[in-house]
Amino acid sequence: MNNQVKSITKKSDDISGWYNDVIEKAQLAEHGPVKGTIIFRPKGYALWEAIQKNLDIRIKDLGAQNAYFPLFIPYSYLQKEKAHVKGFSPELAVVTHGGGEKLKEPVVVRPTSETIMYEAYSRWIQSFRDLPLIINQWNNVVRWEKRPYYFLRTTEFLWQEGHSAHESNEDAQKMVENALKMYVDFYQSVLGIYGYAGKKSESEKFAGADSTLTYEMLMPDGKIVQGCTSHNLGQNFAKAFKVQYQDNKGQQQFVSQTSWGLSTRSIGALILTHGDDNGLVLPPQIAPTQVVIIPIVTKSSDHVSINRLARQAFEILEGNNIRVKLDDSDQSIGWKFNQYDLEGVPIRIEIGGREAQNQEVSIKLRSDKGRVITSILENVAEDVQNLLHEIQVIMFEKSKKFTLENTRQADNYDQFKEIMETSRGFIEAFWCEDPNCEAKIKEETKATTRCLPVNSIEANGECIYCKKSAKFRWLFGQSY
RNA sequence: CGGGGUGUAGGUCAUCGGUAGACCGCCGCGUUUGGGACGCGGAUGCAGUGAGUUCAAUUCUCGCCACCCCGACCA
DSSP: OOHHHHOOOOTTTOHHHHHHHHHHHTTSEEEOSSTTOEEEOHHHHHHHHHHHHHHHHHHHHTTOEEOOOOSEEEHHHHTTSHHHHHHHGGGOEEEEEETTEEEEEEEEEOSSSHHHHHHHHHHHOOBGGGOOEEEEEEEEEEOOOSSOBTTTBOSEEEEEEEEEEESSHHHHHHHHHHHHHHHHHIIIIISOOOOEEEEOOTTTSOTTOSEEEEEEEEOTTSEEEEEEEEEEEETHHHHHHTOEEEOTTSOEEEOEEEEEEEETHHHHHHHHHHOBTTBOOOOTTTOSOSEEEEEOOOTTSOHHHHHHHHHHHHHHHHHTTOOEEEOOOSSOHHHHHHHHHHHTOSEEEEEOHHHHHHTOEEEEETTEEEEEEEEOHHHHHHHHHHHHHHHHHHHHHHHHHHHHHTEEEOSSHHHHHHHHHTTOSEEEEEEOOOHHHHHHHHHHHSOEEEEEETTOOOOOEEOTTTOOEEOEEEEEEEEO
16 A cells, blocks of 8 residues: 555645645546646536536526627727727737638637627617627636636636626616626535625726626635626727617617626635545535445445445435435445545445444535434435535535634734735725725735625725725735 | 746656666456455556767757746736
């Protein structure tokens, strides 16, 4: 036995080493041949499928229809909105040759689809009766990352992007708020990750938006992941792409637009938030396998009754819509235990000679190794359901507790700097909203504004940096 | 883009101026199985790439390419 090869870096020793290890050993992903690209292996893609499945329903509940727009965008489209092209230029992948010839106009691999979609919107929208138009697409986008990191920053990533057009800015604003609400609920109730919803600062908002809403989540190393975005685009793109409608008085009006997205970055946040030294820990709601049943047969045990009991338990759970797997492969018991720990399966059911004799099953929790619950077939579905629910709640509460414990107020810049040099996390501090102060703070501490939390209360404060008057405490932190 | 590192079996790495080895994994047979089982047998390599030095290069020198890590940049 050589544990050197099998063991994973401890999470507390070196979190990025741990993170890479877990991803590779749990076979979620590996690096692709081109820098910054990743191969989603089946177990990693299963997580994305689970996210898609859950979120797609919610997206449709917002009134969206799914569609698909092309990967290639004429370069000229991007140039139509000034802030947009300026923001994205440094990270574009541009195709200059095709079919063995140099292209007359270079083609951009989409970094996001506003431009190509809104060119179509300008033709599709003629009347106020065509509004609102709400379209979502599940696709891949490319942004040339100079410093890639599994899931959190990859050159190509998968996401959904929703794009809506409305008659009024009030409607658009309602849309971005609803989209944000959807994401917050998804993160909290499905992925079990606590965070702060709020508004981005001017310098952090989307290139081309009037305002951007976000959900910001604290990771165990004190750095922060932006979990989604929801942009109020105002009429910026409408004007650039002439997306106009005739109102009921016959007047030509520009539409008000929004876009909102959630990407495979969410998988990175999921791994970092819940994982431990034994590997992944998945919240039941998202776990592709919620329960694994492991029959434990020895030479002297009664194979027939063990296997029969395992099969019965499997069928009962499957019949109750629990995602269950029965592993009767010939790997050793220890191997299986470690393997499913690594994969993060929330519940393991062991059925061996003892269980067969007593006609019961032993239930063990991934997240709580000391705990063993015995159940009988008549109760197993209910017991498992209850445990899955309980695990889901506990995981979220743990994330919430950690985030709250690592959210600190700083009332002067020395305090602020000290927090950044030690524990990091979220810092609540008054800021005058001058981008110069923001830039200086970033330069000196690495902390950027993460958001102005929703429901922030206006007060008379002074900017942590320049001491001029400030109305709100913004959340600061170091971004991933 | 700057700094550092690495390219050798499917993976992690060792080796060494005389053309390659360990462990894990994989295949076969047998014994096993309540927290990563063991024995025996077996398969797997243009040593990233190009040049130079040399009788001889995986090894030394230089170039190139790629990837990884750290930093800067960043929807």
